[in-house]
Amino acid sequence: MKNPFRREAPAPDERYEALEAEYKNYRRRTAEELQKSESAACRKAVLQLLPLYDDLETALRHECRDEAYRRGIEMVMANLVKSLENLKVRPMDSLGKCFNPDYHEAVGHVEDPQYRQEEIIEIVRTGFTMDDEVIRHAKVVVAN
Amino acid sequence: MSRMIGIDLGTTNSCMAVMEGGEPVIIPNAEGGRTTPSVVAFAKTGERMVGQIAKRQAVTNHDRTISSIKRQMGSNYRVSIDGHKYTPQEISAMILQKLKRDAEAYLGEPVTDAVITVPAYFTDAQRQATKDAGKIAGLEVQRIINEPTAAALAYGVDKEEAQKIMVYDLGGGTFDVSILDISAGVIEVLATAGNNHLGGDDFDECVVDYLVKQFRAENKIDLTRDPAAMQRIREAAEKAKIELSAMTATTVSLPYIAVGKNGPLHMEIPLTRAKFNDLTYHLVQATREPVNQAINDSGIPISQIGKVLMVGGSSRIPAVQELVQSITGSLPFKGINPDECVAMGACLQGGVLAGSVKGLLLLDVTPLSLGIETLGGVCTRVIERNTTLPIRKSQIFTTAASFQSSVDIHVLQGERPMAHQNKELGRFQLTGIRRAPRGVPQIEVTFSIDANGIVNVSAKDLDTGKAQEITITATSNMSQADIDRAVRDAQQYAQEDEQLKKEATARDHCEQLIYQAEAAMKSMEREAKARVAESVKNAKRAVRQKAPAEMNRAAEELEGVLREAGVTIDPNAQYHGSAARENPNDTVSDDAMDADFEEVDK
Numbered sequence: 001m002k003n004p005f006r007r008e009a010p011a012p013d014e015r016y017e018a019l020e021a022e023y024k025n026y027r028r029r030t031a032e033e034l035q036k037s038e039s040a041a042c043r044k045a046v047l048q049l050l051p052l053y054d055d056l057e058t059a060l061r062h063e064c065r066d067e068a069y070r071r072g073i074e075m076v077m078a079n080l081v082k083s084l085e086n087l088k089v090r091p092m093d094s095l096g097k098c099f100n101p102d103y104h105e106a107v108g109h110v111e112d113p114q115y116r117q118e119e120i121i122e123i124v125r126t127g128f129t130m131d132d133e134v135i136r137h138a139k140v141v142v143a144n
Numbered sequence: 145m146s147r148m149i150g151i152d153l154g155t156t157n158s159c160m161a162v163m164e165g166g167e168p169v170i171i172p173n174a175e176g177g178r179t180t181p182s183v184v185a186f187a188k189t190g191e192r193m194v195g196q197i198a199k200r201q202a203v204t205n206h207d208r209t210i211s212s213i214k215r216q217m218g219s220n221y222r223v224s225i226d227g228h229k230y231t232p233q234e235i236s237a238m239i240l241q242k243l244k245r246d247a248e249a250y251l252g253e254p255v256t257d258a259v260i261t262v263p264a265y266f267t268d269a270q271r272q273a274t275k276d277a278g279k280i281a282g283l284e285v286q287r288i289i290n291e292p293t294a295a296a297l298a299y300g301v302d303k304e305e306a307q308k309i310m311v312y313d314l315g316g317g318t319f320d321v322s323i324l325d326i327s328a329g330v331i332e333v334l335a336t337a338g339n340n341h342l343g344g345d346d347f348d349e350c351v352v353d354y355l356v357k358q359f360r361a362e363n364k365i366d367l368t369r370d371p372a373a374m375q376r377i378r379e380a381a382e383k384a385k386i387e388l389s390a391m392t393a394t395t396v397s398l399p400y401i402a403v404g405k406n407g408p409l410h411m412e413i414p415l416t417r418a419k420f421n422d423l424t425y426h427l428v429q430a431t432r433e434p435v436n437q438a439i440n441d442s443g444i445p446i447s448q449i450g451k452v453l454m455v456g457g458s459s460r461i462p463a464v465q466e467l468v469q470s471i472t473g474s475l476p477f478k479g480i481n482p483d484e485c486v487a488m489g490a491c492l493q494g495g496v497l498a499g500s501v502k503g504l505l506l507l508d509v510t511p512l513s514l515g516i517e518t519l520g521g522v523c524t525r526v527i528e529r530n531t532t533l534p535i536r537k538s539q540i541f542t543t544a545a546s547f548q549s550s551v552d553i554h555v556l557q558g559e560r561p562m563a564h565q566n567k568e569l570g571r572f573q574l575t576g577i578r579r580a581p582r583g584v585p586q587i588e589v590t591f592s593i594d595a596n597g598i599v600n601v602s603a604k605d606l607d608t609g610k611a612q613e614i615t616i617t618a619t620s621n622m623s624q625a626d627i628d629r630a631v632r633d634a635q636q637y638a639q640e641d642e643q644l645k646k647e648a649t650a651r652d653h654c655e656q657l658i659y660q661a662e663a664a665m666k667s668m669e670r671e672a673k674a675r676v677a678e679s680v681k682n683a684k685r686a687v688r689q690k691a692p693a694e695m696n697r698a699a700e701e702l703e704g705v706l707r708e709a710g711v712t713i714d715p716n717a718q719y720h721g722s723a724a725r726e727n728p729n730d731t732v733s734d735d736a737m738d739a740d741f742e743e744v745d746k
Contacts, residue, residue, distance in 0.1 A: 025252045026164065058400040062408040101193065105200040107375055118204070124372050139375065142204045 043135050046089055046128075050136060053080055053091075054125055084128075092127035092138050094120050099142045103127060103134055108141035115143035148257040148286065148498050149247050150491025152294070152484075153236065153274065155214040156316035156343075158182050159484055160243050161491035162251065168298070168488035168495075173246040179483055180246075184238045185209040186225045194242040210235055212317065215340075217277075218270035233273045237280035244281055258283040259494040261486050264290040264322050264336035268569075268599045268616050275598075286497045292322035293331050294489030295455045298480055302329050307450035310438070312468055312476070313486075314431065315456035317343040321435050323442035323449070335441035337434035342427065344385075344458040350423040351381035351415070355396060358413050365402050365409065373401050377411075384415050389460045392417045421463040428463045435471055452476045457483050514591055514599065517554040517563035519544045520648035526591045529559065536592040540606075546582045550575040553589065555601050555616060560633070561645040574603040574612045582659070643692075650695035654683050657702045664711040672709040679705045 056077045064070040081091070094104060099118040107124055115121055120140045127138025150168065152159040157179040161168045173180045175196055185198035186208040193201070202209040210223055216232040223230040240258075247255045262274050271288050278285035292311035296302060301309055306327035313320040320338035324331055355377055356367050367373045380396045387394045398411040421428075439446055452468050454476045459465070465476045480488065515525040518541065526537055543551060551574050558566030577585050586606040593599050602613035661680050665673050679702040686694040 021253065022164065028252070029250070055399050059408075062400050062403065099201070099204060101197045101201040106203040106205075108371055109204045124375055137200060 042087060043130055046087060046130065047136060050128060056080065057126065088131045090129055092129060094123055094127060094138045094140055096120060099140065103137060104140045105137040106142045107139045110141065110143050112143050117144050119143045147251055147253055147255050148494040149255055150487050150489065150494050151240065151243060151258050151260045152487035152490060153214065153239065153260055154182055154315065155212050155318055156182055158239060158243060159487035160247055161487040162247065163491055163495045168491040170484050170487065171247050171250050174249060180243060182214065182239055183209065183211045184235050190226060192238060194238055217273040218267060233277040234280060236277035240277055240281035240283060244283060256284055257286050259287045259289060259490045259497065260285055261291045261294045261490045262288055263320055264292055264333055265338065272598055287493060289490060289493050290333055291320065291486050292324060293333060294486045294493065295453050296324055296326065296331055297489035297492045298485040299453055299477060301326050301451065302331050308444050308448050309451040309453060310449050310472060311453045311455060312459060313455035314458040314464060315343050316345060317341065319343065319431055319434065321438045323438050323444060334444065335438045337438040339430060339434055342430055346427050347385055347424050347458060347461065348378065348382045351385055351420065352378055354423050355381060355411065355413055359411055363404060363409055365404065367402060370402065376401065385420065388415065388417045388420050389462060417462065424463065428467050432467065432471065446472055449474060454478045455482050455485055512557050513559055515556050516589060517556060519652055521563045522645060522648050523556050523561055523563045523566050526589070534594050536590065538588050538590040541587045541589055543577065543582050543585050547579045548582065549577050549579065551577065551587055551603065553601065553603050561642065569616045570614050572612050572614045574605060574610065576608055576610045577605055578607055646692040647690060650692040651687055654687050654695045654699045657699050658683050661702060661706055664706065668709060675705050676709060
């Protein structure tokens with residue numbers, strides 16, 4: 001016998017659905033963030049120390065009459081670069097390249113016909129990548 | 145299902161938040177930043193850049209890089225790029241578009257709705273422009289709310305017991321202070337004041353100047369000539385400023401900053417918090433006046449201000465917090481990240497609108513009075529300044545001349561009593577009025593301002609049913625400074641203006657009686673007619689002399705004589721302007737649209 005009463009399935013509660021979707025996305029995102037958190041912490045630490053690289057670089061640009069002393073600073077710098085390399089952190093080689101805001105930050109601009117369009121003519125602060133991702137943009141002077 | 149986000153669209157930086165598990169959460173942009181610079185740039189290839197990347201190339205491309213566009217919202221300013229003229233809304237829309245995209249990528253769902261914040265003093269034109277920007281970006285802007293109100297929501301002050309609070313917002317480039325009244329979950333903005341060009345960058349500059357000066361004194365070298373050195377100094381100055389918020393002393397250490405006669409020179413300059421406070425004293429003091437003005441305007445005594453909420457990065461500076469404490473006697477509240485709390489508040493409001501957060505009500509206010517021009521060039525106020533929104537108010541006006549077939553509605557904004565002293569927001573005409581003696585037609589003028597602060601003015605001829613209206617877009621912004629000046633001027637010239645207004649009102653009254661008398665005289669007996677004629681002559685003379693006291697006396701006399709003669713005069717007649725005669729017996733309809741509304745006591 002046909003059941004004269006047929007109950008309709010209750011309409012899905014929209015808010016419950018939304019909450020479920022939100023929760024799924026949250027889990028996915030949190031898992032990703034957890035994976036990335038180790039490298040994020042490393043990146044933070046490296047960024048704190050990079051100004052020391054800058055100071056050493058500046059020091060080496062200055063004239064030093066004491067050869068031995070200068071050699072010592074050069075060695076410190078080399079060791080620092082090696083330690084950074086171990087963390088997959090590498091300095092950018094930007095001089096002469098074409099300006100690209102994904103990698104560089106322009107802090108100066110000159111008009112000079114001897115250079116190409118948008119050529120980087122001076123590095124004010126070296127840029128760095130970690131695992132080929134930019135962690136610090138290079139501060140450069142751009143021509144034209 | 146699509147999500148709604150709260151957006152703080154700032155002058156220098158923007159920020160966005162979404163409700164997650166009942167709490168507002170800041171959404172980082174695609175680059176991982178919790179705030180996004182409000183900078184838009186067009187590469188030489190035509191490619192668009194928004195945010196940090198646009199900032200990075202600004203120096204090489206400053207003609208095609210746009211920053212602080214918020215200052216131009218609601219104005220006729222245009223940015224011309226590659227033959228295309230962009231409005232401020234379109235530029236802001238590009239920023240909003242990036243935020244929307246990044247939010248969708250982060251959340252993994254589409255984002256179609258938003259609540260966007262604006263400064264409390266933003267005019268209707270500026271609010272509409274912000275709404276338009278959202279629309280262009282593909283966002284349904286559910287609500288425009290004021291920044292101080294958003295901050296209050298973020299701190300959850302609305303959930304506490306009734307109180308009055310101050311919101312002190314010192315951001316990257318602007319300073320805003322507001323007084324809010326909170327009771328039973330309803331937030332009302334009582335007053336706002338500020339300085340449009342004062343922010344954290346100014347503090348940095350003071351430190352930079354000091355460092356350069358010190359170095360010059362010690363080493364006789366001017367570092368301003370070396371851009372690379374200045375770069376380092378600026379960065380170090382900002383870093384020192386931030387450090388001094390947590391420590392009482394620091395040293396600016398920049399090795400090999402320059403080359404001297406005997407070799408390399410280093411900058412090693414100590415900076416104490418006390419010295420920093422000295423250098424920036426004038427900046428901190430500059431915030432004092434707007435704070436006092438806001439407190440005065442609100443009508444609330446300082447002792448009644450329960451809390452002060454600090455918003456904006458620079459509100460972290462100890463000297464700033466000390467100033468606030470010294471003025472209000474309250475310890476400033478700084479529990480929530482001051483760079484993020486406005487976005488979080490906007491997000492909470494979005495939650496209410498979406499039904500996911502319980503009952504918060506916002507009442508914002510009009511910054512200046514609104515009215516129309518009436519006879520004699522008088523500005524007849526319909527909505528008072530600092531009136532709570534939303535509001536709808538109607539008043540009946542009439543024609544000033546007989547057989548007038550149209551009325552001009554000049555919508556005015558400002559505090560002065562005479563129309564020409566105020567700003568005209570817009571004008572329109574209502575035509576087709578049936579021929580009738582002056583004072584007979586009934587024109588209902590309705591001002592309505594919605595919760596977003598957008599003004600709509602309509603005029604309806606109650607006889608013919610014909611109506612005309614406009615939604616106001618002002619032709620130019622009024623900055624907070626302009627608003628403050630308008631209010632100050634009004635107070636200063638109050639006496640003068642009062643005199644002018646008295647004169648105008650008395651003259652109208654007199655003229656109206658004269659008109660009625662002359663009409664009545666036609667059917668009078670000789671004796672009565674002579675008496676009336678005499679009074680009319682006196683009244684006309686008084687009007688020529690322009691003396692309000694005289695005019696009032698003559699009017700009274702004329703009124704008396706007319707009454708004796710058995711003439712019924714309309715005692716309330718005050719003919720006004722090409723529109724308008726104000727009829728005080730008219731019922732003023734006053735229904736708030738979707739909120740509990742209280743008249744702000746002034």
